[in-house]
Amino acid sequence: MSPRVARLMKGLSVLAGLAAGVALFGLLVSQRQAPTHDAAAAAAPVVAVIEVRALPLRLAARGHGTARPAETWQAVANVSGRVVERHPRLEDGALLPAGTPLLTLDPSRYELAIAEAEAELASLAAELAQLATEETNTRDLRALERERLALAERELERVERLAANNAVSRSQRDAQRRATLAQRQAVAALDNQLALMPARRQRLEAQHERAATRLAQARRDLEDTRFVAPYDLRLAAVEVERHQFAAVGQRLFTADSIEAAEVEAHFPIAMLRRLLGGVPSADGDGLDITERLDLGAIDAEVVLVGAEDVRWPARVTRIASGMAPGTRSVRVVLRVEEPYRHAAPPERPALQRDMYLRAELHAMAPAARLVVPASAVHQGEVYVVGEDDTLVRRAVTVAFEQHDLAVIAAGLAAGERVIVDDLAPAVAGMAVTARRDTALEARLRAGARGDGTEEVP
Numbered sequence: 001m002s003p004r005v006a007r008l009m010k011g012l013s014v015l016a017g018l019a020a021g022v023a024l025f026g027l028l029v030s031q032r033q034a035p036t037h038d039a040a041a042a043a044a045p046v047v048a049v050i051e052v053r054a055l056p057l058r059l060a061a062r063g064h065g066t067a068r069p070a071e072t073w074q075a076v077a078n079v080s081g082r083v084v085e086r087h088p089r090l091e092d093g094a095l096l097p098a099g100t101p102l103l104t105l106d107p108s109r110y111e112l113a114i115a116e117a118e119a120e121l122a123s124l125a126a127e128l129a130q131l132a133t134e135e136t137n138t139r140d141l142r143a144l145e146r147e148r149l150a151l152a153e154r155e156l157e158r159v160e161r162l163a164a165n166n167a168v169s170r171s172q173r174d175a176q177r178r179a180t181l182a183q184r185q186a187v188a189a190l191d192n193q194l195a196l197m198p199a200r201r202q203r204l205e206a207q208h209e210r211a212a213t214r215l216a217q218a219r220r221d222l223e224d225t226r227f228v229a230p231y232d233l234r235l236a237a238v239e240v241e242r243h244q245f246a247a248v249g250q251r252l253f254t255a256d257s258i259e260a261a262e263v264e265a266h267f268p269i270a271m272l273r274r275l276l277g278g279v280p281s282a283d284g285d286g287l288d289i290t291e292r293l294d295l296g297a298i299d300a301e302v303v304l305v306g307a308e309d310v311r312w313p314a315r316v317t318r319i320a321s322g323m324a325p326g327t328r329s330v331r332v333v334l335r336v337e338e339p340y341r342h343a344a345p346p347e348r349p350a351l352q353r354d355m356y357l358r359a360e361l362h363a364m365a366p367a368a369r370l371v372v373p374a375s376a377v378h379q380g381e382v383y384v385v386g387e388d389d390t391l392v393r394r395a396v397t398v399a400f401e402q403h404d405l406a407v408i409a410a411g412l413a414a415g416e417r418v419i420v421d422d423l424a425p426a427v428a429g430m431a432v433t434a435r436r437d438t439a440l441e442a443r444l445r446a447g448a449r450g451d452g453t454e455e456v457p
Contacts, residue, residue: 044431049385049417050376050441052408054368058450060360060402061275063332064305065265067355069256070335073233077246078224081105086242090253094235095340103253105225105246110218117215124208131204135197142190149187152180232258236353261339261351263302264320265359266329274400278363289319299362300334304355310348312336316361334359362450369399370408371448373440376420377406383419383426384412385434391419393428405447 085104089096096102156176163173233255240252279293295316304310313336320331339351349355376382377398384392396411412418417434 044389044433045423046433046435047383047385047419047421047423048437048440049419049434050372050437050444052370052372052412052414052416052418053441053445054414055371055445055448057365057369057371057402057407057448059275059278059363059365060450061267061271062361063265063267063272063329063359065263065331065357065359067261067263067302067336067339067351067357068353069234069258070260070262071231071257072236073230073255073257075103075227075252075255077105077248077250077252079105079110079221080246080248081107081109081225082245083240083242086240090235090238092235092238095258096229096233096235098229098231098233100229101226102229103227103240107222107225110222110225113218114215114222117211117218120211121208121215124204124211128201128204128208131197131201135194138190138193138197142187142194145183145187145190149180149183152176152183156180227252229255234258234352256353258340258350259338261336262317263314263334263336263357263359265302265332265334265357266324266327267332267359267361269323269328269330270400272330272332272361275361275363278365297363301360302334302336302351302357303360304349305358306356312339312351314359332359332361369448370412370414371405371444372408372412372418373420373444374401374404374406375422376418378426382412383423385417385419385432389432389434391423391426391428391430391432393426403447405444 082105083103084106085101087096087100087102090102156179159168159173159176162168163170236254236256238253240246240250246252275298276289276293279295279297281293295318298316300314300316302312302314314334316332317335318333320333322331323329324331336351342348343350372382377396380395380398381393382396384394386392394411397409399407399409401407417436419432419434420437420440423432
């Protein structure tokens with residue numbers, strides 16, 4: 001076939017295709033149908049609504065913190081000595097009851113010190129008894145010497161009268177004078193002995209007191225060689241072995257009390273202020289908030305993060321001074337009694353040091369509040385069904401949100417119907433058919449009281 005004929009056949013094929021397309025288009029246009037009006041599509045949409053009511057509200061605050069024992073014992077050697085006894089379970093993590101002997105240092109040095117002090121006390125007691133006997137004897141002897149002095153004085157007076165009448169010689173008079181002076185000297189010596197005895201007694205009593213002090217110190221040192229568990233405890237770090245010499249001031253082991261635990265939880269200040277606003281006042285009027293508020297009215301609970309079924313009841317004991325420097329949050333200290341009581345590892349562990357916990361505080365609000373589901377608030381607006389069953393977009397002020405609830409401060413009134421469906425599009429003035437969701441209202445009331453088990457949508 002020549003090229004000219006081929007080009008002619010190709011052009012005829014293109015023309016035939018165009019003609020077929022025009023014919024098909026004309027056929028479709030001739031058979032088209034006019035759009036019909038669907039009455040059902042124009043019907044008002046059915047929306048779920050709730051009737052807004054002022055509900056009793058259980059305020060909640062949630063914070064996080066770590067656990068620590070309420071009491072920790074750091075056993076430090078007050079005396080030096082070699083470790084002669086060590087409990088076989090004195091290891092990190094062991095649980096031991098109160099009264100368990102844990103560790104003993106060599107007591108021989110202090111037992112010898114006690115024996116020496118007791119012997120010295122016995123010697124001083126004997127000296128004091130001897131001094132008392134000497135004092136009694138000296139007083140008796142002085143009484144006798146005074147009688148002799150009285151006789152010598154009378155005899156000297158008689159001799160002096162006789163000497164004045166030249167009835168006796170001078171030598172006799174002088175001899176009587178010497179005898180009288182000697183008797184006076186004897187009485188004065190006994191008086192001096194008695195005068196010195198109180199000082200001797202004071203010296204002996206001071207030595208006795210010093211020896212008694214050494215005895216008490218030796219006995220205390222002997223007590224310090226024995227370490228006995230003061231309460232039910234869990235051992236932490238053990239830093240000493242048997243036969244090892246312990247120096248004064250050396251830390252031997254650390255133990256945590258298992259009778260109670262504390263949690264220092266950090267709470268946002270706005271959330272905690274809101275909760276404390278519902279706590280009744282106490283009788284005190286000091287600057288300390290624990291004196292102004294009845295913290296016992298706050299219901300508290302701590303939850304193990306990552307294991308929501310592991311919970312412990314708690315109570316607020318105090319609000320710590322200052323704020324957390326990193327988060328500027330308020331530090332609240334909670335106390336958990338008997339944190340090991342219901343432990344059943346691994347399903348339910350005991351509350352131990354450094355566990356990361358969530359603390360939940362609750363208190364009833366002093367007045368009922370308007371509450372709606374948080375999902376019913378759309379960027380500061382709620383959709384309300386008006387009296388003529390049309391949609392009204394209402395701007396509201398949300399005081400705060402708690403869990404899945406929004407507490408309305410302004411913009412709504414009790415008795416109004418709020419749409420809880422996710423309506424799109426939500427055109428103001430559009431007709432709607434309201435369907436009251438009583439089940440949701442019941443869950444909303446339960447959630448506001450804090451005893452609901454279902455999540456509010």
